[in-house]
Amino acid sequence: MAIQRLAQFYRSCLFQVIIVGLVSLCEPGIWTALNNLGAGGQASPFLNNAANALTYGLMSVGCAIAGGVSNKITPKWTLVLGAAFYTPYAAGLYCNNRYGNEWFMLLGAGLCGIGASLLWASEAAIAVGYPEKAKRGKYIAIWMGIRQFGPLIGGSISLAINVNTRSTGKVSYNTYLGLIAISALGAPIALLLSQPQKVVRSDGTKIAYMRQTSLSVETRAIWRQLKSSYLLLLVPVFLAGQFGVTYQSNYLTTYFTVRSRALASFLTAVVGFGANLITGYLLDLPRVSQRAKSRAVYIGIAMFISACWIWNAIVEVQLSHQESTAFDIGGSSFGDSAFAVYLFFRFFYEALQTYLYWLMGEVGKGVASEEYRHGDVARTTGILRSWESIGSTIAYVVGATHWSNLNQMILGLVLWFATIPPTVVALYGRWEPEVGVAEARPTPDSSSVEEQKVAVAVKA
Known part of the structure; x- marks a missing residue:
């Protein structure tokens, strides 16, 4: 009996999301931990921004x-x-920090770009597309919440190693060794995932999946989504959603000591975890329509991010007029305010990310065939990450120059406020559900919910 329950849990949506979260912890979580150090832990942000x-x-x-x-x-x-x-x-950052090697860091960054393209599209498709609608917010929060343990572990290691470093500069090279080991666990953990046709939801239904597809089908389906009026209106928030993070990294590197940056890496994970869980809970509130929740959560997040940008602008203007600044933990009230705005910014940024992935799960919800909708979820989450990546590319190119932090802050603030009008139009407009791709063939697991429940009960 215990073995049967374990087998059922192994095939459950919850287990798949936990595994995806653990992979995310080891890969983008550790990547985030490294960048939360400010410039990847380097003394200067320029090479890291180029990478x-x-x-x-x-x-x-x-x-x-x-x-x-x-x-x-x-x-x-x-x-x-x-x-x-x-x-x-991560290995490239270590070699650059210890030996001054640059080419391996850039090679590692290139390989990471290929891997991240595959990882982000697939894990988002699982976390967004596998759960039933009533639990989507909670499961997205679990996925993104587990990811926060990467920065939490990384921040703990960094804080322990660098706690006595009260100057600016680069972190100890020993900081990277534990993070490299954790990153190496991601691929083996991913092998524990079940194929979609073997996963059963809590209501007894199986996951609909694209059993047969082709290059031409996927090309036309992706092109159809890229032309979607609804998604085009969301492009600005995808582009600018990540833009401020580069400025924040440069801000942290320029104005704070090494141990303050290590503390920021640790606390960013804590506030991010809280943001993921709170946002997921709000998005799964019962007896509230999906449309009402979507609008209310976005408006709340937009108001708080706007307030953080204004607060950050006030702090940055004052800092830009000081000749030399190196805030340490608890050093001054102004330094504490400058540190606090960084954490508030990261809290609401994580809330925005959770919300945007939940929103992508709504794409195609009116499509008659579940198989088509699930195929679109995989494509749409990939497109989301593509636009985010374009914004981040521009941001890191700007960060790799010697443009002042003040100018970078102004650009980020303007871009953020420019995203609000089109996003509001997208959320308050009325859109016809889009059709799927006719050539995609449905899975044979097309029995009704009740039939699948009976099958599960008989198997148990």
Whole structure:
């Protein structure tokens, strides 16, 4: 009996989301932990920004087609391949920090861009497309919440090693060793995923999946979504949603000591975890329509992010007129305010990310065939990451120059406020549900919910 329950849990949506979360912890979680150190832990942000620009430049193209790859070879194998390409990035930072090697850091960044394209499209397709609608917010929050343990672990290691470093500069090279080891676990963990046809939801239904697809089907389906008026209105928030993170990294590197940056890496994970859970809970509130929840949550997040940008602008203007600044933990009330705005910004940024992935799960909800909708979820989440990557590429290119932090802050603030009008139009407009791709063939697991429940009961 215990073995049967364990087998059922192994095939459940919850277990798949936990595995995706653990892979995310090991890969983008550790990547985030490294970048939360400010400039990847380096003394100067310019080379790290150039490496990240390369990563996101590759992702801007790769993510757009990765959803189609996921539909073709299944999310499981797409995730395994994607996870395997992350570790060279952390190793490259280590070699650059200790030996001054630059080419390996750039090679690692390029491989990471390929891997991230595959990983982000596949894990988002699982976390967004597998759960039933009533639990989607909670499962997205679990996925993104587990990912926060990557920065939490990384921040803990960094804080322990660098706690006595009260100056600015680069972190100890020993910081990277534990993070590299964690990153290497991602691909083996991804092998524990089940194929979609073997997963059963809590209501007894199986996951609909694209059993047969082709390059021409995926190309036309992706092109159809890229032309969608609804998604085009959301492009600005995809582009600018990540833009401020580069400025924040440069801000942290320029104005704070090494141990303050290590503390920021740790606390960013804590506030991010809270943001994921709170946003997921709000998006799954019962007896509130999907449309009402979508609008209310976005308006709340937009108001708070706008307030953070204004607060950050006030702080940055004052800092830009000071000749030399190196805030330490608890050093002054103004330094504490400058540190606090960074954490508030990261809290509401994570809330925005959770919301946007939940919103992508709504795409195609009116489509008659569940198989078509699930195929679109994989493509749409890939497109989301593609536009985010384009924005991040531009941001890191700007960050790799010697443009002042003040100018970078102004650009980020203007871009953020420019995203609000089109996003509001998208959320308050009335859109006809889009049709699927006619050539995609449905899975044979097309029995009704009640039939599937009976099958599950008999098997148990």
